[in-house]
Amino acid sequence: MSLLTGQRFTTAPANDFGEIHNWNELLYFFNHTLPECHMELREDTKQVTLFVLYLAIFVVGLVENLLVICVNWRCLGRAGLLNLYILNMAIADLGIVLSLPVWMLEVMLDYTWLWGSFSCRFTHYFYFANMYSSIFFLVCLSIDRYVTLTNTSPSWQRHQHRMRRAVCVGVWVLSAVIPLPEVVHIQLVESSEPMCLFMAPFETYNTWALVVALSTTILGFVLPFPLMVIFNVLTACRLRQAGWPEGRRHCLLVCAYVAVFAICWLPYHVTLLLLTLHGTHVSLHCYLVHLLYFFYDIIDCFSMLHCVVNPILYNFLSPRFRDQLLSAVVHYLPKVRARGDRRASSLSSSSTQHSIVIIKEGAQPAQRSHPRVSAPHSPPAPGFRSKTSPDF
DSSP states (O other): OOGGGGOSOOOSOGGGGGGOOSHHHHHHHHHTOSOSOOOOOOHHHHHHHHHHHHHHHHHHHHHHHHHHHHHHHHTTTTSOTTHHHHHHHHHHHHHHHHTHHHHHHHHHTTTOOOSHHHHHHHHHHHHHHHHHHHHHHHHHHHHHHHHHHHOOOHHHHHHHHHHHHHHHHHHHHHHHHTTHHHHTTEEEEESSSEEEEEOOOGGGHHHHHHHHHHHHHIIIIITHHHHHHHHHHHHHHHHHHTTOTTHHHHHHHHHHHHHHHHHHHHHHHHHHHHHHHBTTTBOOOHHHHHHHHHHHHHHHHHHTTHHHHHHIIIIITOHHHHHHHHHHHGGGHHHHHHHHHHHHHHHHHHHHOSOOOOOOTTOOOGGGOOHHHHOTTOOOTTSOOOSSOTTO
């Protein structure tokens, strides 16, 4: 699932790779290059912990993201202008969640890969492509909020829908291309037990590992995080300057957006870089190296919490989304009531012959319409709105 899966032991000098001639020798080399210091760490406890975390994230994330996709897809044509980014972000998070059962089984099988060479590469590619998509759509959402709030030009108002669609297509294409340099070096290694590992050429393994780790950190955190901070802060300041009545709530949401992204991703990228640089560019203490290798999988799993938190922050905290969700849930209730009323009217007409009540099958009773859902100035899904753009 991650670069360190195939790069677990890279502490020896790069020139030692010249004496290795096959995969089995390389695996033996990996397993005997950690510094010799002894630590009592329970692998069985770690496996159980990982399985529970993966299972919890899978169940909760699956339900949340499916609800977000259904509601936003149903309301895409008539709801907030930014719902397109939220919908695509939920699709990307759902893709990450759907890959979790494979990682759960791999952990419980002690990283033995039993599903063939194609699935080895495709599963990693599928995970990384959706990971980058989710992060990039968060950045696009942050930027577009501020642009929509401040830009009132007629050209933007006319072409904003088309531009958002083009941006979404561009994000998916970019996210599909970025993982390729890493995925082409992921292979199924047939040792005593088959393992799905990152296997760059022997002579340039450390260079490839460093390039992939740096690109993952730069594209996945170093560039997106400052953009999120800057545009979310600018949006909050703009709303407060405009005297928006819920300015304090928006500022708290902005702090939550930034804090959640940092908490989920910063530990992962710091650990990835430290383990990649260790042995060739920096020297870490023996016990620290063991701790980082041991907890890397847990930290990697912890980063996937964004698939659970994103639907809450960007959807379920919004009053309008809750109204849309309630409307979607009760969408079929009027039909049930109509059928019941039709049966009652049929019984009444057959017994009394006084009157005939006709109810169409698709009729919607007046109670179904909700003033906050149909109102053109309803609060926005992500918790932001603008005086100049009611759907914002």
